[in-house]
Amino acid sequence: EYQLARRRTYLKIDLDILTENVSILKSLCSQNTDILAVLKGNAYGHGSIEVGKHLRDIGVRHFAVASPWEAIELRKAGIESFIQIFGNACEEEIPDLLEYDLVPTVGSVEFLEEWALYTQDSCPNYLLQSTYPDETRRQIVIKVDTGMSRNGFQPEMLDDVVNYCDEKGIKIHSIMTHFAAAWDNPQFTSLQLETFLNVAAKYRSRGIKLHAANSAGTLLGYGTELDFVRPGIAMYGLPPDTTEMAISMYQRLGLRPILSWMAKPNLVKTMSEGRCVGYDKTYRCSEGEVIATIPLGYADGFNRLLSGRGIITTENGSECPVIGRVSMDAISVRLPQNEEQCKNFYIFKNDFTSPNSVVELAKQLQTITYDVTTSLAARLARVYS
């Protein structure tokens, strides 16, 4: 309420829809499969601390981010759950990994050798002592490269890597792989899964967990019988792909976007013939047009390519074209004649079909939904309900 009263623009995030999305995703998996919720990129722009706390409160116990820096923010906010760091683990991250009880994703022998040194007696004492329970501390995730080629050990190295860990007393939490094209290449995804299981399945009997599926894998049933699935985009109710097929699948399953971007104008003007709006005078008004200035711009994540092309909507659903250039902190929109008094606007609307849905924007900007929401700036207030 405080935030709502004091801001003319804010992101509205519906945590009840998040809860529903998570339970829909869970229903697509085997009964014992857990969610490893992906919170990197500030929870894809939705705010990792609040989203993480909510997920923890509804029983999600495993999280992943891209870097120790992102994880430390969660730790400082009081999230004590398992946190995996997705990026290729690097030597210089080890002090933070140990101090904050974070779980590295390992794909190189060099890192393993360093990790082995740090977790032995030569390691500074304060890094080895921690408030976290010992059985969960100093674990790693081993990544197997089955076709993405950005991280992970080659499949044929896995046995040697596990043996090395056993020798050095390194605790293995899980073994994972990552799909390169789960949404639209079923042959390749099946091959990746088969390659992974061929080398990793035998370790399950030792209590080492296995995981492979991102959102697309979870939705299409690749790896949904393993110990975890790792959804990101689908938890936020957005499809990994902007095709009709993806949208109709979401509608059928009941997955819905959790984010809307709201704004109120901070100036409304009636224009006379020939006056121009914004930098470079790219828009020339006709007599009597009503123009609203909305206090957000490309520094908030409203892409400058939407200059003269974007559409926002009034609370009644009327469309208002973005006119002139998008500035760093302001945009101008033309108000429809019957909505000149409108005070509340949707910059992004949390559905699939409005011209300002994240899916439509991704299409318009020739990008993907991930890019649209991770561009939402830290300076935007996020209001959770």
Ligand code: PLP
């Ligand atoms: N697993 C890994 C290793 C990832 O890097 C990502 C994100 O890129 C995900 C899972 C989640 O992907 P998505 O948002 O498509 O579900």
